[in-house]
Every structure is written in structure tokens, then in C-alpha cells.
Amino acid sequence: MTTPLRGLLDRDVVAATAGVGLFAEALRDQAVPVTETEWAPPMAGTEADLATVMADRRRVEANALAFARMTAAEAKLVDVRPAAQALSLERGTFLHAGPPLEWARASGPMRGALIGAVLLEGLADTPEQAEEQLAAGHYTLEPCHHRDAVGPMAGVVSPSMWMYELRDDVHDNTSWCSLNEGLGKVLRYGAYGPEVIDRLHWMTRVLGPLLQQSVRASGPFDIKSIIAQMLQMGDEGHNRNRAGSLMLLRELLPGLITADAPSADIAEVVRFSGANEHFFLNLGMPACKLATLAAHNIPGCTIVTTMARNGTDFGIRVSGAGEEWFVGPANTPEGLFLGSFGPEDANPDIGDSAITETGGIGGFAMAAAPAIVKFVGGDVPFALEATQRMYGITEGEHTAYTVPILEFRGTPTGIDVTKVVRTGILPQINTGMAGAVAGVGQVGAGLVTPPVQCFPAALASLARRAEL
Amino acid sequence: MTTSDLTHVELRRGTYYDSVTLMQVSQRVARADGVAAAQVAMATELNVEVLRGMGFPVPDEAAPNDLVIAVRAESAAGSAGIEAGLAAVDEALTATRSTTSGGAGGFGSAPPPRTVGAAVRTGAASIAVISVPGQHAVTETYDAIAAGVSVMLFSDNVSVADEIALKDAAAAADVLVMGPDCGTAMVGGVALGFANVVRGGGIGLVAASGTGAQQVMCLLDVAGLGVSHCLGVGGRDLKAAVGGRSTRQALTALAADPDTSHVLVVSKPPDEAVLTAMRAYAGELGLDVAWAILGEGRDDLTTSVEGFLRGLGHEVPSWPSAVAPDPAPDLPRGGSLRGLFCGGTLADEAMFLAAAELGAIRSNIAHENDLLLGPALTDAGHLVIDFGDDGMTQGRAHPMIDPSLRMERIAAEALDPTCGVLLLDLVLGYGSHPDPAEDLAHAIASAQATAREAGRSLPVVVSLTGTDGDPQNATRTMSKLHAAGASVFVSNRDATRHALSSLRSHS
Numbered sequence: 017m018t019t020p021l022r023g024l025l026d027r028d029v030v031a032a033t034a035g036v037g038l039f040a041e042a043l044r045d046q047a048v049p050v051t052e053t054e055w056a057p058p059m060a061g062t063e064a065d066l067a068t069v070m071a072d073r074r075r076v077e078a079n080a081l082a083f084a085r086m087t088a089a090e091a092k093l094v095d096v097r098p099a100a101q102a103l104s105l106e107r108g109t110f111l112h113a114g115p116p117l118e119w120a121r122a123s124g125p126m127r128g129a130l131i132g133a134v135l136l137e138g139l140a141d142t143p144e145q146a147e148e149q150l151a152a153g154h155y156t157l158e159p160c161h162h163r164d165a166v167g168p169m170a171g172v173v174s175p176s177m178w179m180y181e182l183r184d185d186v187h188d189n190t191s192w193c194s195l196n197e198g199l200g201k202v203l204r205y206g207a208y209g210p211e212v213i214d215r216l217h218w219m220t221r222v223l224g225p226l227l228q229q230s231v232r233a234s235g236p237f238d239i240k241s242i243i244a245q246m247l248q249m250g251d252e253g254h255n256r257n258r259a260g261s262l263m264l265l266r267e268l269l270p271g272l273i274t275a276d277a278p279s280a281d282i283a284e285v286v287r288f289s290g291a292n293e294h295f296f297l298n299l300g301m302p303a304c305k306l307a308t309l310a311a312h313n314i315p316g317c318t319i320v321t322t323m324a325r326n327g328t329d330f331g332i333r334v335s336g337a338g339e340e341w342f343v344g345p346a347n348t349p350e351g352l353f354l355g356s357f358g359p360e361d362a363n364p365d366i367g368d369s370a371i372t373e374t375g376g377i378g379g380f381a382m383a384a385a386p387a388i389v390k391f392v393g394g395d396v397p398f399a400l401e402a403t404q405r406m407y408g409i410t411e412g413e414h415t416a417y418t419v420p421i422l423e424f425r426g427t428p429t430g431i432d433v434t435k436v437v438r439t440g441i442l443p444q445i446n447t448g449m450a451g452a453v454a455g456v457g458q459v460g461a462g463l464v465t466p467p468v469q470c471f472p473a474a475l476a477s478l479a480r481r482a483e484l
Numbered sequence: 485m486t487t488s489d490l491t492h493v494e495l496r497r498g499t500y501y502d503s504v505t506l507m508q509v510s511q512r513v514a515r516a517d518g519v520a521a522a523q524v525a526m527a528t529e530l531n532v533e534v535l536r537g538m539g540f541p542v543p544d545e546a547a548p549n550d551l552v553i554a555v556r557a558e559s560a561a562g563s564a565g566i567e568a569g570l571a572a573v574d575e576a577l578t579a580t581r582s583t584t585s586g587g588a589g590g591f592g593s594a595p596p597p598r599t600v601g602a603a604v605r606t607g608a609a610s611i612a613v614i615s616v617p618g619q620h621a622v623t624e625t626y627d628a629i630a631a632g633v634s635v636m637l638f639s640d641n642v643s644v645a646d647e648i649a650l651k652d653a654a655a656a657a658d659v660l661v662m663g664p665d666c667g668t669a670m671v672g673g674v675a676l677g678f679a680n681v682v683r684g685g686g687i688g689l690v691a692a693s694g695t696g697a698q699q700v701m702c703l704l705d706v707a708g709l710g711v712s713h714c715l716g717v718g719g720r721d722l723k724a725a726v727g728g729r730s731t732r733q734a735l736t737a738l739a740a741d742p743d744t745s746h747v748l749v750v751s752k753p754p755d756e757a758v759l760t761a762m763r764a765y766a767g768e769l770g771l772d773v774a775w776a777i778l779g780e781g782r783d784d785l786t787t788s789v790e791g792f793l794r795g796l797g798h799e800v801p802s803w804p805s806a807v808a809p810d811p812a813p814d815l816p817r818g819g820s821l822r823g824l825f826c827g828g829t830l831a832d833e834a835m836f837l838a839a840a841e842l843g844a845i846r847s848n849i850a851h852e853n854d855l856l857l858g859p860a861l862t863d864a865g866h867l868v869i870d871f872g873d874d875g876m877t878q879g880r881a882h883p884m885i886d887p888s889l890r891m892e893r894i895a896a897e898a899l900d901p902t903c904g905v906l907l908l909d910l911v912l913g914y915g916s917h918p919d920p921a922e923d924l925a926h927a928i929a930s931a932q933a934t935a936r937e938a939g940r941s942l943p944v945v946v947s948l949t950g951t952d953g954d955p956q957n958a959t960r961t962m963s964k965l966h967a968a969g970a971s972v973f974v975s976n977r978d979a980t981r982h983a984l985s986s987l988r989s990h991s
Contacts, residue, residue, distance in 0.1 A: 032603035035615030042914040051607030056500035070626035315917025
């Protein structure tokens with residue numbers, strides 16, 4: 017027999033309070049255990065929308081379902097193919113990071129990357145000509161996310177670029193991401209000089225096909241399992257990917273060594289991949305994309321399924337609000353700078369890589385990667401605190417991704433719009449910083465948050481769609 | 485920030501304190517050396533109005549989530565007074581943080597929970613007590629329900645539509661929403677909100693009235709009977725719109741509770757059809773339920789409790805009281821009753837009892853529209869004012885915590901020649917002011933002295949809801965008020981009757 021009110025009258029009172037402090041004191045005076053909420057009013061003007069969305073009768077179950085799907089989603093690397101095949105990307109169409117963007121509003125690094133991609137495709141002979149064509153609207157620009165793909169930093173994808181292809185058989189989803197070019201002057205940071213284009217050609221001619229041979233020979237590779245392991249080895253999966261990159265190389269090596277290719281090419285692929293600390297980023301991102309894709313489009317669900325930046329705007333999408341983007345001007349990250357670069361050299365936030373935080377790693381798993389503070393700034397207590405703060409705005413704790421120093425607590429997963437608006441706590445994102453001028457490349461790395469207005473806007477849309 | 489020589493006004497963003505805490509901070513700052521006036525408050529519309537009324541230039545960009553710090557120095561002190569005031573602000577604010585938050589800092593320690601759902605999960609709580617401002621209360625309550633716990637919802641200014649939706653969501657989750665505007669509850673001997681320390685026993689209460697439930701529990705305590713649980717349901721639960729949603733759940737729970745042998749339902753005037761339905765439901769549960777229901781033509785709470793005791797074959801005690809002599813027997817008196825209450829149900833009960841004898845009584849909680857008091861709350865005739873009503877608590881703490889409005893009114897009545905007797909309530913117990921007798925005794929004595937100087941006698945009657953187990957101790961409180969010149973009664977009925985007899989003996 018079940019007692020009514022979940023046994024309220026049978027058990028010792030243990031209280032949680034929100035509001036006037038003296039009620040908590042009165043309970044403590046009676047030796048009742050009390051947990052006080054450090055309550056503050058929600059973001060200004062959101063009271064009515066909050067009350068409506070909280071009352072949506074689908075919300076609780078929808079969010080639980082979204083969380084269950086996010087954490088159950090698989091991520092298997094099944095193939096490596098050119099974007100023309102994998103995404104049916106037409107010649108003349110270029111994918112980019114973040115929410116939709118037109119050339120006129122594109123930032124320096126985004127313009128640089130698009131110029132480079134036009135050159136790579138052989139559509140123009142000079143950067144100037146490429147820029148003219150882009151400005152004249154000769155080409156179609158489209159967010160990677162609209163094709164279930166993700167791209168770091170500028171995230172520019174053109175038809176001849178090779179893509180990792182990842183599968184989630186549980187939810188029958190596929191996602192894609194380009195191959196990582198390494199650090200320094202690279203296309204994703206807006207560089208388009210000859211050495212950048214030469215490297216991209218080599219990646220198309222040598223790296224892509226060899227990775228394909230390896231994956232087809234000894235894959236599929238379980239990327240989700242690598243993420244779970246790398247978090248226990250000091251990576252957070254966004255700005256620190258060292259362990260993940262080495263584990264990925266370990267998976268790829270047998271297939272590379274036995275590939276049908278000149279040994280000099282194989283050696284160069286191994287050297288290139290092994291030297292790149294962020295080699296794994298382009299697999300962690302589509303893995304997180306698969307997780308959030310599984311949670312997307314659940315009616316009544318208030319969980320964020322996309323956070324992405326195009327260097328001008330920051331945009332989010334929410335499971336229960338369909339394909340609508342909620343955007344605001346991208347913030348400029350704060351952090352540490354390479355060489356003689358300084359804050360004035362940095363471009364506003366850019367890249368689809370915030371999909372890692374959306375999926376419960378990256379800045380949300382910062383406590384697992386205390387060494388990251390030497391790269392992005394802050395100190396170790398901050399790293400520990402950042403992850404714990406994110407529990408306040410997420411639906412649950414990841415079942416596969418855990419943080420040893422927090423007693424193997426699961427990473428905070430599933431950003432809930434209502435919790436962000438109620439607490440004013442913004443998602444913590446670890447990120448690289450691109451130079452503001454096209455062609456400069458990376459200038460640093462640091463910490464950033466979304467612009468605050470994305471969340472009340474998403475909440476208002478959820479309120480319009482609410483079923484009471 | 486604006487600072488003139490003597491006045492300093494400053495906005496702080498991103499920081500929030502509840503109104504009770506800020507009231508204490510303001511008092512502390514106002515006492516600092518060289519400070520003439522000080523107010524530290526969230527910049528709600530009402531508070532900004534108050535601040536401007538005090539002559540502080542609050543900037544237009546002030547928003548409700550901003551903290552305003554306003555300090556005026558004594559002219560002799562000058563800028564040193566402002567500095568002292570600001571130092572006192574920082575000291576007082578720091579002191580509140582260190583006691584209220586679970587202690588931030590340390591090596592990567594977890595931040596405190598920021599939503600009630602997180603607090604429930606962090607502490608594995610069985611119940612949530614929510615007292616955030618009304619416009620935010622619905623959100624927090626849904627969160628607590630989703631976290632699987634019952635809610636004591638102290639907040640007022642929650643709409644009926646929201647109340648119904650919350651209670652339906654709670655019933656679906658098999659938890660109880662006690663409220664909104666629920667001041668009193670007791671679960672397993674633990675007082676939630678405003679509640680008195682009473683003996684344990686077999687009587688389960690369902691209360692659509694906060695101070696009504698406190699009155700009943702205190703009377704039962706005097707009679708030697710104890711309470712198992714007191715489940716608040718909110719003052720509107722037995723109205724037609726809400727339809728007894730929480731009462732139904734509370735009766736079901738008490739019927740299944742082995743510690744509860746009898747059930748007493750305490751309510752403000754209910755809807756008749758809902759009351760009939762609840763009686764029928766209690767019958768279905770096979771539950772022995774007594775009803776202490778206020779309303780026209782019904783018994784008052786004391787009489788209902790007396791009937792309940794007789795029904796149990798229990799002796800009806802004499803309710804404690806201390807009667808004071810006429811403060812100035814040779815002087816004339818005004819002819820009007822002035823009831824100044826903090827407890828809504830106590831005010832309501834006094835009004836019903838007095839109306840039977842005096843006829844029309846004007847009130848801010850009158851049941852007939854033509855008897856409703858205007859915003860000035862003044863009239864030459866008989867008045868009963870409930871200082872705890874929704875309309876009086878927007879942007880400020882309940883008068884059981886912050887008695888300043890009523891104190892001002894007591895002083896004003898002393899000067900009003902039409903005031904013939906002051907009828908006051910004082911509710912002790914958890915949640916209430918820790919030592920209310922001191923200030924009230926002082927107010928009573930000075931009101932009587934003021935009236936005497938003006939050539940009038942002003943009898944004061946206090947309805948004292950409390951027990952000797954309360955932190956403030958009812959017997960000691962009674963002596964203190966009696967010594968100050970008031971007649972004091974533990975039964976609100978008896979207090980009201982005594983006030984009426986004072987009016988009669990005069991006419």
C-alpha cells in the first residue's frame with residue numbers, strides 16, 4: 017500500500033526553502049535539516065513566460081525524454097568521405113558555423129575562411145576575385161547545422177573537403193564534421209594564404225582517403241567511449257583534446273599502416289595527426305551533435321539542442337521550438353593570448369564547437385581538465401566551480417561522461433532554458449579566439465558565454481507553444 | 485550613483501536580498517553614527533516611491549532587480565556620516581550572506597542551489613517552503629512539484645487560475661500544495677511558517693486559514709489536547725473556483741495517517757456547495773471530521789473548539805485572560821471600535837462577532853463591497869483592518885514580521901477622538917517577531933497616555949494567540965501587555981467580546 021502524498025506524514029521533515037530567510041532559521045531552530053535556495057529574481061520581464069512554460073504539462077516528461085535520448089545517443093565513426101558525397105553539397109554552396117549569416121555581416125575570420133574555400137574549389141584565381149564573387153552573392157551560404165553537420169571556428173565546408181561521418185544507430189541519426197587542420201594559420205581561423213590552401217589540398221588528396229581506408233578497414237570506432245575515457249585523462253573535449261587525439265590515433269593506426277598507399281604518405285598522415293593536439297575535436301563535436309540531435313524536436317521540451325556562433329551572432333536552438341534560431345550579438349572571449357596578440361586583436365566568438373557544452377562536455381566538464389586553465393585562463397578552483405555551477409542550469413548528470421575529482425559525478429548535461437532564465441547563470445564555454453582580421457589565424461583561447469538575450473527570446477517562443 | 489553633501493543614492497546590479505533581510509539591514513544602517521536616514525531596498529515600484537518620498541533621488545533606470553542604497557547624513561556629520569552609513573551597509577550585507585548561504589569559497593566548493601528544485605535534490609528534502617515574491621512563486625512551485633515534494637506556499641498575490649493549475653499538477657504528482665498565502669502548517673510536529681509550539685496528539689487539522697489554525701491549535705493546547713499535523717490549504721481552497729482541491733488531498737492523507745484519530749477543518753467563510761462536497765468526501769473516507777468554519781450565522785472558532793471538546797467528552801477549560809481596568813475612568817471615550825489585525829482570520833472573526841452587535845463595520849477585507857475601505861483606510865465609524873491582506877503586503881514583509889505600519893496606525897488612533905477601543909491581535913510562535921511584546925507594550929502605553937493627554941480614555945484589548953512553549957512565551961507576553969495597560973485574551977472571541985463590552989459600558 018502506498019501512503020498518500022508520497023509518505024509526507026510518515027517521514028521526518030527535511031526542508032528546502034526559497035525566499036524569506038527567517039523561515040529557514042525557524043526550521044533550523046527546530047533541528048530540521050534545511051537546504052536554502054540562494055534565490056534571486058529571474059531575468060527581467062520573464063515572469064509571465066516562465067510561469068507559462070513551467071505550467072506546460074508536457075515539460076517535465078519532455079525534458080526527461082530529451083535527457084534520456086542525449087545520454088543514450090551513440091557516436092560511431094563509420095566513414096570518411098568528401099562533403100559532395102556525404103552531404104550532397106553542391107558546387108557553389110558553402111557551409112559555415114553558427115546561425116544563418118550573409119556576407120555583408122560576416123566577420124574577418126569568416127570572410128577569410130570563405131575566401132579560402134572558394135580558392136580551394138578553384139572557383140577564383142585570387143583572394144580578391146573570391147571576395148568580389150562572395151560579396152556579389154554568387155554563392156549560397158548555409159549553416160552547417162542545417163545539414164546536421166558541425167564545423168569548428170569559421171566551420172566553412174566546401175564540396176571537396178573530406179568529412180568524418182558519425183552514426184547514432186539508437187536514434188537513426190548521422191552527423192558530419194570536417195577534418196582538423198592543426199593549429200596556427202589555418203582556414204578555420206580565417207587564414208587563406210598559399211600554405212593554408214596547399215595543406216587543404218593535401219588533406220583532400222592524402223589525409224582524407226587514408227583515413228577512409230583505415231575506418232573502412234578497422235572501424236567503426238566508438239567515439240563516445242573515447243570521450244568517456246578522455247575526461248578521466250584530463251581533457252574536457254573542447255579546448256583540451258590531447259588524450260582523445262592519441263586514443264583516436266591508436267584506433268586508426270592499424271588501418272593506416274596496412275593501407276594501400278605510399279609509406280611516405282602514411283608516415284606524413286601519422287605525423288600530422290599525432291602532432292595535432294586538437295585532432296579529436298572534430299570527432300567530439302559531431303558526437304555531441306548526435307546527442308543533441310536525438311533530443312531535438314520534442315514538443316514542450318525546454319532543453320537547448322544547439323549553441324553556435326558565426327563570429328557575428330551567437331544563436332541557440334531549443335528542442336521544443338523546432339528550427340527557430342534565437343540570436344544575439346556574439347561576445348568576445350576573455351582569456352590568454354598567443355605571442356604578442358592582445359584583446360584588441362580578438363574576433364567575437366565563433367564556431368559550432370559550443371556543441372560540446374550543449375552535449376555536456378567542454379566548459380561543462382572543466383573540472384575534469386584542471387590543466388586547461390593554463391590555456392584559457394582562470395585558476396583551478398574556478399575550473400572546479402565552473403562545472404558545479406553548470407549543474408544549476410542542466411537537466412541531469414551524464415551517465416557516461418564523469419568527472420573523477422567530483423567523485424565521478426556525471427557531467428552537467430542538457431541546458432534548460434527555464435533554469436538559465438531563472439538563475440541568470442549563463443552556459444560556460446571554453447573556446448579558441450580567432451584574429452579579427454581575415455588571414456591572421458588563432459590569437460588565443462579563453463572563456464565566453466552566450467549573449468543573455470538568446471534565452472528570454474527562446475523562453476517567449478516556448479511560452480507561445482505551451483500546452484496548459 | 486548620485487551623491488550630494490548629505491545624500492547618497494547608489495544602484496547595485498546583480499545582487500538580491502529578500503525584503504525582511506533588507507529591512508533589518510536598513511534599521512542597522514539608520515542607527516550608524518552620523519546617519520540621519522537610510523533605506524536599503526530592492527528597487528520595486530513601491531520601494532522607489534517610498535525612497536523618493538523620503539527625498540532620495542532614485543535614478544529612472546532603477547529596475548526591480550537592482551538594489552538601491554540610500555543614505556542621508558546628519559548635517560553635522562557631513563560626508564563622514566555617509567561614509568559611516570556605507571560602511572554599515574557593507575557590514576550588514578556581509579553579515580546576512582555569511583549566515584544565509586551555505587558558505588561559498590574554499591577549493592572548488594559547490595555553489596549553493598539557485599532554484600528550489602536544485603535545493604530539494606541537494607538536501608533530499610521532503611517538503612519545500614516557498615516565500616518568494618508572488619509573481620515568481622508559480623515558477624518555483626512547479627519546480628518543487630516536479631522535484632516530487634509537497635509545497636508550503638507562503639507567497640501571496642498568486643492568481644486563482646494559477647492556484648488551480650498548481651493544485652492539479654500537485655495532485656497528479658501526489659504531492660500537496662499548501663497555499664498560496666499559507667501562513668501556517670505543521671507536519672510531524674515541525675512548525676512551517678508561522679506556527680505555535682503545541683503538544684503532540686491525535687488531532688489532525690486541515691486549515692484554509694493561517695491565524696485561524698494557530699488560534700485553534702493554541703486553544704486545543706490550553707485544553708490539553710495535541711495535534712498530529714496541520715495541513716494548510718490556502719485561504720481560497722474552499723471557495724467555489726478552487727473547489728477544495730487541496731482539502732480533498734489533505735483529508736485523504738489524514739485518513740491514512742495512523743497518528744491521527746480526529747480531524748478538524750478550520751476555514752474562512754467557504755462556498756456552501758464546496759463545503760457540502762467536502763463533508764460528503766469525509767464521509768466516504770469514513771473520517772470523523774469536525775468543522776470550525778467562520779461565517780455569517782456560524783459559530784466563532786472558540787465556540788467551535790468548545791463544541792469539539794464536548795463532543796470528545798473533554799472538559800472545556802476557562803481560556804486564559806488578564807483584564808485591565810479602564811485606563812482613565814473619569815474621561816470620555818470615542819464611540820467606535822478600531823480593530824487593527826495582523827491575522828486575517830482573526831480580523832474576520834472579530835468582524836463577524838462585532839457586526840452582530842454594532843451593525844456595519846468597514847474593513848479592507850469586508851465581505852460586502854459598500855463596506856470596503858478606501859486606500860486611506862480611514863473612517864469615523866467602526867473599523868477592522870487586516871494589515872496582512874494581499875493589498876497591504878505588496879513590496880513589504882507581513883506585519884507579523886514587520887509591524888511598523890500597524891504601529892503607526894496605533895499612534896494615529898490615539899489621536900483620533902472617534903476611537904473608543906483598540907482591539908489588537910498578537911500572534912506568537914515560530915516565524916513571528918522574536919520579541920513583539922516589548923514594542924507593542926510601549927505602543928499601547930504611549931497610545932493610552934496620548935489619549936489621556938487629549939482628554940480621552942482609550943481601552944486597549946489584545947487577542948494573544950500563543951502558547952507557553954512558544955519562543956516568546958504566552959504567559960510572559962500576557963503579563964507584559966497587561967502591565968502596559970491592555971486587557972489580554974487567548975481566545976479571539978473573548979477579546980472581541982471584551983472590546984464590545986468596553987464600548988457598551990461607555991454608551
